[in-house]
Amino acid sequence: MKTETIAIHAGNHTDDTTGAVVQPIITSTTFERLPDESFRGEYIYSRSSNPNRTALENVLTKLENGAAAAAFSSGNAAGMAVFQSLKPGTHIIAPDDMYHGLRNQLKQLFAGILEFDFIDIDDTEILKAHLKPNTGLIWIETPSNPLLKVTDIKKIVSIAKERNIKVACDNTFATPICQQPLTLGADLVMHSTTKYFGGHSDLMGGALITAEDNEWWQIIHNVQTMGGAIPSPVDCYYMVRSIKTLPYRVRGHVHNAQLLAEFLDAHAAVEQVLYPGLPSHPNHEVAKEQMIGFGGVLSFILKGDRLNTHRVINKLKLITKATSLGGVESLIEHRATMEGPDTKTPFNLLRISVGLEHIDDLIADFEQALN
Ligand SMILES: *Cc1c(COP(=O)(O)O)cnc(C)c1O
Numbered sequence: 001m002k003t004e005t006i007a008i009h010a011g012n013h014t015d016d017t018t019g020a021v022v023q024p025i026i027t028s029t030t031f032e033r034l035p036d037e038s039f040r041g042e043y044i045y046s047r048s049s050n051p052n053r054t055a056l057e058n059v060l061t062k063l064e065n066g067a068a069a070a071a072f073s074s075g076n077a078a079g080m081a082v083f084q085s086l087k088p089g090t091h092i093i094a095p096d097d098m099y100h101g102l103r104n105q106l107k108q109l110f111a112g113i114l115e116f117d118f119i120d121i122d123d124t125e126i127l128k129a130h131l132k133p134n135t136g137l138i139w140i141e142t143p144s145n146p147l148l149k150v151t152d153i154k155k156i157v158s159i160a161k162e163r164n165i166k167v168a169c170d171n172t173f174a175t176p177i178c179q180q181p182l183t184l185g186a187d188l189v190m191h192s193t194t195k196y197f198g199g200h201s202d203l204m205g206g207a208l209i210t211a212e213d214n215e216w217w218q219i220i221h222n223v224q225t226m227g228g229a230i231p232s233p234v235d236c237y238y239m240v241r242s243i244k245t246l247p248y249r250v251r252g253h254v255h256n257a258q259l260l261a262e263f264l265d266a267h268a269a270v271e272q273v274l275y276p277g278l279p280s281h282p283n284h285e286v287a288k289e290q291m292i293g294f295g296g297v298l299s300f301i302l303k304g305d306r307l308n309t310h311r312v313i314n315k316l317k318l319i320t321k322a323t324s325l326g327g328v329e330s331l332i333e334h335r336a337t338m339e340g341p342d343t344k345t346p347f348n349l350l351r352i353s354v355g356l357e358h359i360d361d362l363i364a365d366f367e368q369a370l371n
Contacts, residue, residue: 001062003063003176003177003247004247004248006059006062006063007059007063007243007244007245007246007247008244010058010059010061010062010063011023011055011056011058011059011240011243011244012055012059012240012244013055023051023052023055023237023240025052025233025234025237026050026051026052026233027233027234028046029045029046030044030045030046031043031044031045042054046230046233047225047228047230048225050230050233050236051233052233052234052236052237052240053071053230053231053233053236055236055240056069056071056231056236056239056240056243057069057070057071059240059243060191060207060209061209063176063243063246064171064176064180064181064182064189064209065176065180065182065183066182066189066209066210066211067210067211067212067213067217068209068210068213068217069207069208069209069210070207070208070220070221070224071193071205071206071207071230071231071236071239072205072206072207072208072224072229072230072231073204073205073206073229073230073231073235074192074194074204074205074206074229075099075101075172075190075191075192075193075194075195075205075206076101076102076105076192076206077206077229078190078191078192078206078207078208078229079101079102079105079170079190079206080105080109080229081208081220081223081224081227081229082137082139082168082188082190082208082220083105083106083110083114084223084227085216085219085220085223086114086136086137087136088113088114089114089115089134090114090115090134090135090136090137091114091115091116091117091132091134091135091136091137092106092114092115092116092117092135092136092137092138092139093116093117093119093121093127093130093131093135093137093138093139094106094116094117094118094119094121094138094139094140095118095119095120095121095122095139095140095141095144095149095151096118096119096120096121096344097141097144097145097146097147097149097344098118098139098141098144098170099141099145099170099172100338100339100340100343102170103118115132115134117130121138121140121151121156122149122151122152122283124155124159127156127159128159131159131163131165135163135165136165136166137165137166137167137168138156138159138160138165138166138167138168139168139169139170140153140156140167140168140169140170140186141169141170141172141173142169142170142171142173142174142179143173143174143276143287143294143295143297144173145172145173145297145351146299146333146335146345146349146351147274147299147345148173148274148275148276148281148295148297148298148299149282149283150276150281150283150284150286150287150290150291151283151286152283152286152290153167153169153179153181153184153185153186153290154184154185154290157184157185157186158185161185166187166188166216167185167186167187167188168186168187168188168189168190169181169186169188169189169190170190170191170192171189171190171191172190172191172192172195172196172326173195173295173297173325174291174295175191175196175197175246175250175295176189177196177246177247177250177251177292177293178250178254178291178292178293178294178295179290179291179292180292182209182211184290186211187210187211187212187216188208188209188210188211189207189208189209189210190206190207190208191206191207191208191209192205192206193205193206193207193239194206194324194326195324195325195326195327196246196249196250196253196296196325196326197239197242197243197246197326198238198239198242198326198327199242199245199246199249199326199327199328200242200327200328201324201326201327201328201329201331202238203235203238203239203242204231204235205231205235205239208220249328249356250293250296251293252356253295253296253326253354253355253356254277254293254294254295254296255359256296256354256355256356256357256359256362257275257277257294257295257296257297257298257352257354258275258277258294259359259363260298260352260354260359260362260363260366261273261275261277261278261298262278263363263366264298264300264366265278265280267366267370269302269303269304269312269370269371270300270301270302270303270370271300271301271302271303271348272300272301273298273299273300273301274298274299274300274301275294275298275299276291276294276295277294277295296325296326296353296354297325297351297352297353297354298351298352298354299335299349299350299351299352300349300350300352301346301348301349302348302349302350303348304348305348306347306348308348309334309347309348309349309350310334312350312369312370313332313334313350313369315368315369316332316365316366316369317365317368317369318330318357318361318362318365319331319332319352319362319365319366320332321333321334323338324353325351325353326353327353327355328355328356329355329356329357330352330353330354330355330357330362331352331353331355332350332351332352332353333350333351333352334349334350335349335350335351336349
C-alpha cells in the first residue's frame, strides 16, 4: 500500500462489537481473565499494551517500513529508552548539534554510565578517528536542529556495519514522508511525534521503530514496559487521528518551506538561509539523494546584530514566537535563547517551522518585519 493509504488505515479498524468505523478509546487499565485464567486477546495490563497504543504502533511500523514500533510519552522518553538499553560502558557517537534535550540527557543522566563523543559526524575522518572497540551506537539526526545539516545516512551505515555498530536516526524533522532511514540501512528510527505526527501543537509523544525484531529491540521493549514511559490511550487515539492527514500536511509544509526559503534567500536583510531544498545548501546533493521532500523547517541568519534579530522577530504579526515545530501554525524561534548559555547556535539565527497558512500571507508577514 502507498503512504497515504497506510496513514489512514494501518492505525484503525472497525470495532468488532459495535461496528464503530473509528476504533474506540479503551481507557481500562486492566483486562478480565477467563475461567481458565487465560485472556480474551493479547491485553493484560495497560502499561504493557493497550489497543489504542497497538493501533498507533501498527501505523508507525508501516510508515517507517519497520518490523515493530514502540510509542512513548515523549520524544525524550523514546531517546532515553535507547540509551537505557545499552550495556554500561558502551560508547556512543552523536552529532555535535544533536537535539539539545537528548544531548543534555546523555551529559547529565548518563555520565559515568555510558561513554559519548559529540562530533562533526559528517566528516568521515573525524568519525573514524572517534570509533573505539566499545562503540555500540552511532546516533544521527538529519536534517539537524537548528542548522539543518544533512547527514549521509548510507555513508554512516556503511562505516557502522563494517564494525557491527548500530545506527539510530532521529527522523523528527524529516518524518517518514520525507525520509525513510530504515530503508537506507539504519537499525532504529526515533521520533518526537509531538511535532509533525501530532501536527497541531496539542499532543506529546515519541516513537521508536526498529528494522528488525531482534534481541536489542526486546531490551528496548523491556525498558519501556518496566519503566512505564507510555502514552495514554487518549493520546494514542489522537495521534492515530492526526497521522491520517500526515502525508498531506507534510507535503503542504514542504511546499511552503521551499517558497519561503527562496523568498528569504533573495532578501537583502538576510545573510544566509539554511534549508536542504536550496541548491546553495552544502549537502543539497545528498539531500536530493536520500530525501523524498526537504522538510518543513528552515533557519536563516540575519545581517546585523542581536538587537536587530530580536527587532525582526518581534515585528512579525502572523507568525508566533514559540519553540517546537510541526504544527499547522507557523512558529519562529530565537534558537540561541532556547538552548541556553552553552549553545553554539549563532545569535542572529532564527528557526522557522513553516506552517500551512497560505504562503502569500507568510511572505507578507516577513516582508513587513524585515523592511
Ligand atoms: C522535539 C524534539 C525531540 C524531543 O521530543 P519531545 O517530544 O519534546 O520529548 C527530539 N529530537 C528532535 C529533533 C526534536 O525536535
